Amino acid sequence: MSESIAVVGAGIVGLAVARRLQQVRPGAEVTVLDKESEVGRHQTGHNSGVVHAGLYYPPGSLKATLCRRGVALLREYAREKSVPYVECGKLVVALDAAEIGRLDDIERRAHENRVPGLRRLGAAEIGEIEPHAVGVAALHSPHTAITDFVAIARALAADVVAGGGRVRLDTEVTAVRRARGGVELAVAAEERLRFDHVVVCAGLHADRLAVAAGDEPDPTIVPFRGEYLRLVPERSDLVQGLIYPVPDPRYPFLGVHFTRRVDGSVDVGPNAVLALAREGYRRRDVVPADVAAVLRHPGFRRVARRHWRTGVGEIVGSISRREFVRRARRHVPELQPGDVVPGGAGVRAQAVDRHGTLVDDFRIHHLGPVTVVRNAPSPAATSSLAIAEHVVDRIDLR
Numbered sequence: 001m002s003e004s005i006a007v008v009g010a011g012i013v014g015l016a017v018a019r020r021l022q023q024v025r026p027g028a029e030v031t032v033l034d035k036e037s038e039v040g041r042h043q044t045g046h047n048s049g050v051v052h053a054g055l056y057y058p059p060g061s062l063k064a065t066l067c068r069r070g071v072a073l074l075r076e077y078a079r080e081k082s083v084p085y086v087e088c089g090k091l092v093v094a095l096d097a098a099e100i101g102r103l104d105d106i107e108r109r110a111h112e113n114r115v116p117g118l119r120r121l122g123a124a125e126i127g128e129i130e131p132h133a134v135g136v137a138a139l140h141s142p143h144t145a146i147t148d149f150v151a152i153a154r155a156l157a158a159d160v161v162a163g164g165g166r167v168r169l170d171t172e173v174t175a176v177r178r179a180r181g182g183v184e185l186a187v188a189a190e191e192r193l194r195f196d197h198v199v200v201c202a203g204l205h206a207d208r209l210a211v212a213a214g215d216e217p218d219p220t221i222v223p224f225r226g227e228y229l230r231l232v233p234e235r236s237d238l239v240q241g242l243i244y245p246v247p248d249p250r251y252p253f254l255g256v257h258f259t260r261r262v263d264g265s266v267d268v269g270p271n272a273v274l275a276l277a278r279e280g281y282r283r284r285d286v287v288p289a290d291v292a293a294v295l296r297h298p299g300f301r302r303v304a305r306r307h308w309r310t311g312v313g314e315i316v317g318s319i320s321r322r323e324f325v326r327r328a329r330r331h332v333p334e335l336q337p338g339d340v341v342p343g344g345a346g347v348r349a350q351a352v353d354r355h356g357t358l359v360d361d362f363r364i365h366h367l368g369p370v371t372v373v374r375n376a377p378s379p380a381a382t383s384s385l386a387i388a389e390h391v392v393d394r395i396d397l398r
Contacts, residue, residue, distance in 0.1 A: 002027045006185060006195040008173050008209060010034035011044040012149055012381050013373060014201030015156035015167075016388035021199075022163040024392055030165035031195070032157070033187065035172030040153035042279065043203050044381060046346030048259045048267065050242060051075070051085070051145035052379040055092065059112035062362040063379065066390060068113055070383035071145075077385060078147055081155040084262040088241035090144035093126065093135035095330055099246040100137060106246070107139055117142045132238045132332050144242060146262050149381045176200070176213040176370065183213070183369050197395060200372040204278045204349045210365060210372040219351035219359045219375060220297050223278045223290070226270030227318055228343035229325070235339040239266045243331055250307075256328045267343050268328050268335075271317045281345045283318075302356025351375035364391060371395055 003025065007018045010032050018032045036042075051074060057064035078085035094103045110118050121129070121138040129140055157167050175186035176198065183198040200209045207221045231238060238258075245255035259267045274294070277287035294300050304311065317324045322337050329335045351359035351374065362383075363375035371391060380387065 002029050003196045004029045006198045007032045007201060009201035009203060010039040011203055012040060012153045012384045013376055013387055015153055016384040017199050017201055017391055018160045018165060019156050020388035020392045022165060032160060032167045033171045033173055034169050037169050039157045040150040044153050045150045047381055049146045049149060049261055051147050052382045053115045053141045053144045054113040055106055055110040055115055055141060059109060064113045066383040066386040067379045070386035073385035083148055083151045085145055085147045086262055087143050087145045088260055089142040090242035090244060091130055091138045091140055092244045092246060093133060093138045093331055094246050095135050102246045103137055115141060130240055130243055132334050133243050134333060148262050176209050178214060178369060197369045206372060206374055210374055213367055213370040215365055215367055215372060219353040221349045222294055222300050222352045223275040224272045224348045224350050225275040225280055225345055226272055226348060227345045228267040228269035229340040230343035231266040231339055232341055236266045238332055238334060268340060271314045273314050273318045275347050280347060299352040299354045299356045303352060348377060
């Protein structure tokens with residue numbers, strides 16, 4: 001009898017895991033389950049579209065290793081499936097002398113991670129790459145790319161189906177229970193599905209399903225909404241590729257970026273404000289149970305006490321477009337409030353432990369017949385095919 005394996009979550013990571021399972025276990029019955037009516041509806045469909053080259057991540061970390069491996073796999077897969085993949089390049093720009101030390105650290109990490117083509121630029125050279133950008137120094141990563149991650153997810157789903165698997169949409173997993181010889185999933189009031197092994201790639205809800213499967217509650221997902229503005233089409237020439245700030249190591253996901261998309265549009269942002277729902281893409285999206293869970297979490301309370309000033313600043317940028325633009329103008333001084341319109345928003349599933357530490361690296365837990373991807377923030381989409389290799393290679397399917 002062939003083994004049965006379920007993957008919970010039809011984002012890019014879950015679909016990549018399902019495809020990899022079929023590659024290494026060709027006789028297995030693989031089923032992907034997702035509560036939405038389409039694949040890639042959440043973090044996959046609301047991210048920046050950037051294929052990261054691996055500049056920032058501590059050498060030897062899972063992020064560094066899987067990002068560099070993932071870039072190569074993703075580039076090949078996108079070309080195989082005729083999905084747009086554009087190496088538009090990225091500038092990481094230091095604005096003053098205080099940021100030079102952090103830029104030096106990024107440069108060292110990037111070289112240790114073997115990021116190809118990296119070049120240090122002086123102030124005069126920045127304009128050769130991005131004519132409207134300013135700074136005192138920068139790093140140029142010419143092979144940083146952009147793609148359409150939803151199109152990648154759709155291609156992966158098609159591969160799973162073509163390989164004999166199933167992608168069951170509109171199917172919400174409400175409970176996970178380890179049972180003798182396997183795992184039972186509740187997907188409806190009266191429906192129970194039984195599998196030999198389950199891989200949970202549920203993103204914004206991964207911690208809840210992990211706890212249901214018997215895992216520890218730490219870390220817990222705290223959702224942060226990232227809001228973007230978008231350059232009006234006639235001003236999209238202000239940015240040629242990607243312009244990034246030097247990140248603050250305390251808040252590596254903060255800072256206003258300029259991000260060109262494969263359709264030619266340019267996003268400005270994001271900020272990061274606490275979302276009042278795990279899928280809170282709009283300010284009016286409020287789920288009281290989600291808010292209560294965040295407020296009860298001791299780790300979040302510690303984060304709030306330490307970083308409330310930063311949080312207030314992000315809220316101000318969310319409320320005031322003029323303030324948002326003011327911050328962006330530090331990198332592109334020609335930008336004016338009339339050059340932008342509201343853009344999209346995403347929700348980052350930020351894992352926070354009980355001590356108030358923002359969990360940065362990928363985290364994968366193995367619970368016998370259940371494997372849970374507990375933390376997969378950026379660059380998870382870039383790394384998705386490599387994450388799939390890493391996860392599947394460590395699953396005991398005997």
